[in-house]
Amino acid sequence: MKGFFSLPGERLFHVATLSALGFLLLFFVGIISSLATYTDWRQFFSILFSKEILFAIRLTLFTSTMATIISMVFAVPAAYAISKTNFRGKNIVDTILDLPIVISPIALGAALFVFFNTSLGRALEGNLMRFVFEVPGIVLAQFTIISALAVRLLKATFDSINPRYERVGRTLGYTKIKVFFKVTLPLARNGLIAASILTWARAVGEFGATVTVAGAMKMKTETLPIAIFLNLAQAEVERAIAVVFVLVAIAVIALVILRRFTSRRQTS
Amino acid sequence: MISIRNISANAGSFILKDINLEIKDGEYFVVVGPTGSGKTILLECLAGLQRLRGGEILISGKNITPVPPERRELGYVPQDYALFPFLDVRExxxxxxxxxxxxxxxxxxxVSSLANLLSIHHLLDRNVRTLSGGEKQRVAIARALAISPKVLLLDEPMGSLDVRTAKYLRLELKRYHEELGITTIHVTHNLIEAEEMAERMAILHMGQIEQVGTPDEVFFYPKSPFVADFIGTPNILDCDYYNDIGHGLIEAVCGGVPIILPHHDGPVRKLTLLPRDVYVTTRTPPGPGINRFRGTVMEITPFSSLIKLTIKVGEINLLAELPQDIFEEMDIRTGHEVHLILKLRSLRVY
Known part of the structure; x- marks a missing residue:
């Protein structure tokens, strides 16, 4: 161990860590920019504004926004409960909520698909609305993938709130429910926005569960990731690349907004 | 009157056991104890923020044990003040x-009357994140007082302030208390703060009350070895006789040691002095030889980061304290002769 912290050793350590960083950066920038070499820029905008791609953009924005809203409606109270309440079996519940993050989306999609072939699933489809190979199926698939992520992100936000704020709120005449709305949620505001952006971005890019439940039907269940899949399958590489650029642009915008809120949270 | 009867509470692995206290209307009561003694939990029990395992709390004869915190009408100022960062001072x-x-x-x-009382008019439109520690404390007290509480609960209100600001705000807190006459329960780990603020105080140790009394009673008549150790056992000197030596001074002779102190009405039977107010030096101190003595080190006892010295002066044994690093620098051993200076302002007469 002698000399481990000596100057040459430290320098070597810095070089090694920065090299790894540089390699990853080059790798990602490389694969994205390689797309540009395949793009015919004269055709790019006509592809981008084609009926099919505009449909895919609209459908993706609609379904991912719906899925995000629905998942936040469930995730906010669920994350609060798991963060602030002690109950028997909390660790098991916590682990179950982590499963959708770890399990492959296509496996979850398959589970949903099988569910709609059970009597309960068929009853739901018959009496409520159709999910399999339909737009609500896309929303459901995206919800399945992102809700656990939303709970995980929001739990971290609620965990970081000092309970003293809520205690003071109680002594100032607010019931537990009022404290949640008047103290906890305003304190969690930036975390809520950050979690919404991240889960929304994850829903925009969702493919595995969506294709299993809603199928890959042109101009019907064609979200942006499915549009890439369909166009590549038909060897329409330039169309596929145009869609990749749309997804990259959405991701960049989401990350810029996210950075604004997370940096504000760090300085607060 | 607040009556705390046999209350017990569990907070994680910590247990508060059979606490009994009676706090008079308008009293400034301080709960003091080392970190982890249960002071904050006791305060939270009063505020209704901790579920009691047993016992009851009465305010003006009314049992408030089942009353939720939002209906207790108690003003609570937590550690670090917990001002809402999404609201400005006025809000x-x-x-x-x-x-x-x-x-x-x-x-x-x-808002205006509270701002006048606490001198925070100029802060009302400020973002709370931009306030200093002392300003935050005053805003937190204003927020607690706004609901016209029956009792004010202060949890380590000087905990995050520098020494000078804390000193100033202690005086301010006394002034608010005098002006409003509100029953105040203040918890702290700081003995000097407790001694300065309290009309009566309770010493809490490992979830149990060790002693309740006025600061003088607690400081000079500690009831348990823990209290004696916690406050630093005082030197209690029995005086043989005393003379008026003019110029507003008297000379009290205790165990053959002549001690000069300001004139005192009434007889001088005992003098008390805390070990921290006995200065020890190995060199002859400069200046007049009033209240400066030579003594022999009889015993050296390490206590936490302090070293306690028993020093024989005349016929009396005086207890003194030194921080460990200064003790080591002085290289004092048993049997060595040292010089002592008694801090005149800290001498108390009985």
């Missing part, structure tokens, strides 16, 4: 008045 102060749905005019009147 923080009126936060507790909003559920009461009072008129805008009344709100403004209340």
């Amino acid at each position: 923080n102060i009126i936060f507790g008045l909003q559920p009461k749905k009072i008129s805008k005019q009344e709100l403004e009147k209340k």
Whole structure:
């Protein structure tokens, strides 16, 4: 161990860590920019504004926004409960909520698909609305993938709130429910926005569960990731690349907004 | 009157056991104890923020044990003040008045009177993140007082302040207490703060009350070895006789040691002095030889980061304290002769 912290050793350590960083950066920038070499820029905008791609953009924005809203409606109270309440079996519940993050989306999609072939699933489809190979199926698939992520992100936000704020709120005449709305949620505001952006971005890019439940039907269940899949399958590489650029642009915008809120949270 | 009867509470692995206290109306009561003694939990039990395992709490004869915190009407100032960062100073102060749905005019009147009392008029439109520690404390007290509470609960209110600000704010807290006459329960780990603020105090140790009394009673008549160790056992000197030596001074002779102190009405039977107020030096101190003595080190006892020295002066044994690093620098051993200076202002007469 002698000399481990000596100057040459430290320098070597810095070089090694920065090299790894540089390699990853080059790798990602490389694969994205390689797309540009395949793009015919004269055709790019006509592809981008084609009926099919505009449909895919609209459908993706609609379904991912719906899925995000629905998942936040469930995730906010669920994350609060798991963060602030002690109950028997909390660790098991916590682990179950982590499963959708770890399990492959296509496996979850398959589970949903099988569910709609059970009597309960068929009853739901018959009496409520159709999910399999339909737009609500896309929303459901995206919800399945992102809700656990939303709970995980929001739990971290609620965990970081000092309970003293809520205690003071109680002594100032607010019931537990009022404290949640008047103290906890305003304190969690930036975390809520950050979690919404991240889960929304994850829903925009969702493919595995969506294709299993809603199928890959042109101009019907064609979200942006499915549009890439369909166009590549038909060897329409330039169309596929145009869609990749749309997804990259959405991701960049989401990350810029996210950075604004997370940096504000760090300085607060 | 607040009556705390046999209350017990569990907070994680910590247990508060059979606490009994009677706090008079308008009293400034301080709960003091080392870190982890259960002071904050006791305060949270009073505020209704901790579920009791047993016992009851009565305010003016009414049992408030089953009353939820939002209906107890107790003003609570937590450690680090917990001002809401998403509200400005004015909004923080009126936060507790909003559920009461009072008129805008009344709100403004209340804010104005609290701002006058606490001298925070100039801060009302400020973002709370930009306030200093002392300013935050005053805003937190204003927020707690806004709901016109029956009792004010202060949890380590000077904990995050520098020494000078804390000293100033202790005086300010005394002034608010005198002006409002509100029953105040203040918890702290700081003995000097407790001694300065308390009308009566309780010493808490490992979830149990060790002693309750006025600061003088606790400081000079500790009831348990823990209290004696915690406050630093005082030197209690029995005086043989005393003479008026003019110039507003008297000379009290205790165990053959002549001690000069300011004139005192009434007889001088005992003098008391805390070990921390006995200065020890190995060199002859400069200046006049009043209240400066030579003594022999009889015993050296390490205690936490301090070294306690028993020093024989005349016929009396004086207890002194030294920080460990200074003790090591002085290289004092048993049998060595040292010089002592008694801090005149800290001498108490009985």
